[in-house]
Amino acid sequence: MQTTETRKRTRRGTQRVTMTDVATAADVSASTVSLYLRRPEAVSRHLAERIARVIDEMGYVPNLVAGSLAAARSRTVGVILPSILNSFFAETYNTLQGMFQAAHYQTLLGVSEFSPEEEESLIRAFLAWSPAAMVVTGFHHTERTRAMLASCGVPVVEMWDMPGHPGEAVNISVGFSHFEVGRMQTSHLYDQGSRKVAYIGAAAHQDLRVRSRTDGYEAEVMRRGLHDPIDFTVPDAATTEVGRWLIDEILTRHPDIDGVVCSNDALALGVLFEVTRRDLKVPDDLAVVGFGDLPFSSSCPPPLTTVRPPQREIGRLSATQILAALDGVRVTPKHHNLDCELVVRGSTRPMAKR
Amino acid sequence: MQTTETRKRTRRGTQRVTMTDVATAADVSASTVSLYLRRPEAVSRHLAERIARVIDEMGYVPNLVAGSLAAARSRTVGVILPSILNSFFAETYNTLQGMFQAAHYQTLLGVSEFSPEEEESLIRAFLAWSPAAMVVTGFHHTERTRAMLASCGVPVVEMWDMPGHPGEAVNISVGFSHFEVGRMQTSHLYDQGSRKVAYIGAAAHQDLRVRSRTDGYEAEVMRRGLHDPIDFTVPDAATTEVGRWLIDEILTRHPDIDGVVCSNDALALGVLFEVTRRDLKVPDDLAVVGFGDLPFSSSCPPPLTTVRPPQREIGRLSATQILAALDGVRVTPKHHNLDCELVVRGSTRPMAKR
DNA sequence: GAAGGCTGTGACATCGATGACACCCGTTCT
DNA sequence: AGAACGGGTGTCATCGATGTCACAGCCTTC
Numbered sequence: 001m002q003t004t005e006t007r008k009r010t011r012r013g014t015q016r017v018t019m020t021d022v023a024t025a026a027d028v029s030a031s032t033v034s035l036y037l038r039r040p041e042a043v044s045r046h047l048a049e050r051i052a053r054v055i056d057e058m059g060y061v062p063n064l065v066a067g068s069l070a071a072a073r074s075r076t077v078g079v080i081l082p083s084i085l086n087s088f089f090a091e092t093y094n095t096l097q098g099m100f101q102a103a104h105y106q107t108l109l110g111v112s113e114f115s116p117e118e119e120e121s122l123i124r125a126f127l128a129w130s131p132a133a134m135v136v137t138g139f140h141h142t143e144r145t146r147a148m149l150a151s152c153g154v155p156v157v158e159m160w161d162m163p164g165h166p167g168e169a170v171n172i173s174v175g176f177s178h179f180e181v182g183r184m185q186t187s188h189l190y191d192q193g194s195r196k197v198a199y200i201g202a203a204a205h206q207d208l209r210v211r212s213r214t215d216g217y218e219a220e221v222m223r224r225g226l227h228d229p230i231d232f233t234v235p236d237a238a239t240t241e242v243g244r245w246l247i248d249e250i251l252t253r254h255p256d257i258d259g260v261v262c263s264n265d266a267l268a269l270g271v272l273f274e275v276t277r278r279d280l281k282v283p284d285d286l287a288v289v290g291f292g293d294l295p296f297s298s299s300c301p302p303p304l305t306t307v308r309p310p311q312r313e314i315g316r317l318s319a320t321q322i323l324a325a326l327d328g329v330r331v332t333p334k335h336h337n338l339d340c341e342l343v344v345r346g347s348t349r350p351m352a353k354r
Numbered sequence: 355m356q357t358t359e360t361r362k363r364t365r366r367g368t369q370r371v372t373m374t375d376v377a378t379a380a381d382v383s384a385s386t387v388s389l390y391l392r393r394p395e396a397v398s399r400h401l402a403e404r405i406a407r408v409i410d411e412m413g414y415v416p417n418l419v420a421g422s423l424a425a426a427r428s429r430t431v432g433v434i435l436p437s438i439l440n441s442f443f444a445e446t447y448n449t450l451q452g453m454f455q456a457a458h459y460q461t462l463l464g465v466s467e468f469s470p471e472e473e474e475s476l477i478r479a480f481l482a483w484s485p486a487a488m489v490v491t492g493f494h495h496t497e498r499t500r501a502m503l504a505s506c507g508v509p510v511v512e513m514w515d516m517p518g519h520p521g522e523a524v525n526i527s528v529g530f531s532h533f534e535v536g537r538m539q540t541s542h543l544y545d546q547g548s549r550k551v552a553y554i555g556a557a558a559h560q561d562l563r564v565r566s567r568t569d570g571y572e573a574e575v576m577r578r579g580l581h582d583p584i585d586f587t588v589p590d591a592a593t594t595e596v597g598r599w600l601i602d603e604i605l606t607r608h609p610d611i612d613g614v615v616c617s618n619d620a621l622a623l624g625v626l627f628e629v630t631r632r633d634l635k636v637p638d639d640l641a642v643v644g645f646g647d648l649p650f651s652s653s654c655p656p657p658l659t660t661v662r663p664p665q666r667e668i669g670r671l672s673a674t675q676i677l678a679a680l681d682g683v684r685v686t687p688k689h690h691n692l693d694c695e696l697v698v699r700g701s702t703r704p705m706a707k708r
Numbered sequence: 709g710a711a712g713g714c715t716g717t718g719a720c721a722t723c724g725a726t727g728a729c730a731c732c733c734g735t736t737c738t
Numbered sequence: 739a740g741a742a743c744g745g746g747t748g749t750c751a752t753c754g755a756t757g758t759c760a761c762a763g764c765c766t767t768c
Binding site: 018019020034035063064065066067068069070071 | 754755756
């Protein structure tokens with residue numbers, strides 16, 4: 001009679017064990033299982049044990065897709081780094097991931113390769129998964145990225161930089177002044193006795209932070225007034241090889257420099273290699289200061305004087321801010337400016353008192 | 355009368371624009387919008403234009419969470435790397451990410467820090483998002499990880515290693531023999547004139563691939579029969595600093611070695627540094643061979659002889675296999691064994707013909 | 709022993725898409 | 739002319755959880 005009525009639409013879902021399966025097997029309702037998973041203490045001991053046993057036996061894995069849809073949010077935090085080629089951001093990422101994990105958030109990593117367009121596409125993809133929060137590197141975004149981050153309604157932290165002008169930071173930010181780093185590097189070289197200081201930088205076109213450090217260098221050179229700024233920055237990746245090439249160029253054009261600021265320790269290592277090849281002495285003929293305090297910096301000959309960014313502290317503070325915001329604490333968009341540490345080693349002369 | 359009947363449950367969803375909103379505004383049904391987004395050519399030109407305009411005006415971003423739930427799959431590929439501290443896997447990751455992006459898949463990265471338990475937790479989290487495929491590093495998993503990967507029903511590639519015994523690989527795998535790498539490194543040192551060759555390794559306890567390379571070294575030493583194996587591996591991270599320390603220890607105990615195999619170029623760099631400090635000549639007093647061909651390896655003094663793993667090729671082949679499987683091509687679980695390249699540079703003597 | 713509070717459990721609508729299928733209507737075939 | 743076909747669009751059940759609320763017990767309390 002009712003043939004048209006009984007006709008069922010069929011769709012194949014995953015063949016996975018679902019929460020309903022677990023509920024049936026444990027002879028409770030699905031809500032109880034759900035409650036047990038989210039707040040185990042709210043379920044009676046008796047049922048909790050039974051549910052736990054069934055979950056284990058059936059190998060139930062909750063479907064977060066369904067859960068996130070229902071809850072309209074997820075326990076996922078998206079992190080965007082510009083690169084994983086060098087270990088610059090590794091420590092920060094590990095700290096973030098550790099702290100989020102402790103708070104039961106899952107960290108997802110995207111790599112933008114320093115491209116704002118790529119970053120936009122990554123952020124769009126992350127936001128489509130309704131993450132609980134986002135962590136991005138720097139302030140250099142496309143217009144659309146800025147709009148998405150502003151309107152997505154989740155906490156956003158911009159890290160590893162400092163807003164150059166007011167209004168640049170609409171989100172929480174945690175970082176330090178790259179301008180100040182460049183200034184500090186340069187100032188140290190003069191203080192330890194250099195009289196003519198050059199600057200070499202790489203990845204400059206992609207990474208605006210390199211540009212800020214260069215500006216810091218130039219400002220300090222002008223302030224000292226001993227010579228004109230000599231800088232040479234290229235768009236290539238910041239590798240040891242490029243460092244050799246840059247210092248070679250600079251020394252050819254300006255053989256009389258006695259100090260060089262490098263945008264990155266990898267470049268600085270290349271400088272040490274090339275300078276050694278030319279039989280110049282570091283730091284007596286040429287003092288070298290880098291940035292990043294990469295893993296090799298303390299052990300190369302001579303050990304590299306460098307500026308160490310607060311990698312771990314950036315991660316710690318970023319995560320703290322986000323977790324606070326997620327806990328409902330009202331976090332007003334605020335910039336947290338951290339300090340970098342000048343680590344004086346053998347590639348510059350120990351300073352006499354100023 | 356019917357007060358209890360009319361009582362509505364209310365839940366607040368996201369305040370985002372939904373597909374239904376778009377459909378209403380464009381005066382079509384939701385399924386037409388959905389169809390337009392997935393197969394634009396299946397919708398009439400007239401409607402397509404109207405829908406496109408409305409989507410743009412309203413700033414509609416599809417909710418992938420809902421979409422993935424309904425479709426029981428997503429366009430997401432999970433990749434697990436052991437570490438991002440050094441650039442070992444960076445090239446592979448970039449290749450994977452690039453190829454998946456071209457095929458409109460979103461790549462998500464997890465970092466396990468060489469811990470099988472951490473890896474298990476990451477994989478569990480990824481699988482809960484019903485990814486389209488998974489790429490993991492190596493074969494060293496927990497029992498539960500193996501079970502999850504076997505039963506999750508999506509293509510899985512294990513990369514950067516080679517199954518040691520049959521049955522270890524139940525998934526597709528793309529990699530190379532680490533045993534063979536150790537053998538190749540050692541053999542080269544003998545071939546270029548060394549008579550007593552030691553081995554130093556780091557991160558050995560976490561990274562079983564280091565163990566395989568050490569085995570390769572030992573096998574080759576035994577085959578040559580000139581001396582007993584001399585190896586020293588520690589659980590610490592493979593850094594330049596550790597390299598200095600390890601070679602220092604080895605040279606103290608065995609001052610007569612004239613060749614050293616390093617599990618990693620970062621260690622090898624430390625060896626070069628320490629050996630230079632001791633005024634030994636490389637390669638004449640001590641020949642050094644590394645593994646990884648890291649960015650600095652070609653430019654340190656002397657340039658490092660090393661074994662270069664097929665980083666990019668691993669990524670390319672892994673992605674190809676997965677994309678084929680996702681396209682419905684039946685890919686039988688198969689191991690793809692790639693070759694590593696011995697790059698002879700200044701840290702060993704150029705070989706006379708064998 | 710009835711009233712009131714608290715705790716634990718279940719019923720059910722809902723989140724925002726997809727996919728199977730019905731249906732409309734203009735073409736082509738017999 | 740009527741059947742068969744097929745492209746384009748709409749209807750509606752469904753994916754697997756969560757969150758709200760109702761309600762059954764049980765324990766206090768007077």
